[in-house]
């Protein structure tokens with residue numbers, strides 16, 4: 001847990017619930033400061049992350065993918081990550097996905 005000091009009196013501030021949200025509050029002089037909203041956004045993104053299409057790869061997942069020589073239709077880069085996924089009915093061939101290593105553009109290729 002982060003530690004924050006009051007800009008007014010330099011006392012250690014505490015996290016308190018106020019009106020449904022959490023704020024930093026100085027117990028000595030009563031100074032209140034918003035908790036950085038960026039932290040909350042990150043937490044929400046993690047919770048709502050799903051395996052729905054379009055496919056979003058985590059950074060570690062990307063590093064594990066093989067790279068192939070493939071020209072990106074958007075920026076012309078000649079290297080892309082490559083993976084195969086069964087996206088439709090099981091009796092249909094799987095779809096090949098490519099992701100540009102430069103601009104991050106994702107496209108698919110049916111066979």
Ligand SMILES: [Zn+2]
Pocket residue numbers: 006007008009010011026027028029030031
């Ligand atoms: Zn204070």
Ligand SMILES: [Zn+2]
Pocket residue numbers: 072073074075076077100101102103104105
């Ligand atoms: Zn590209």
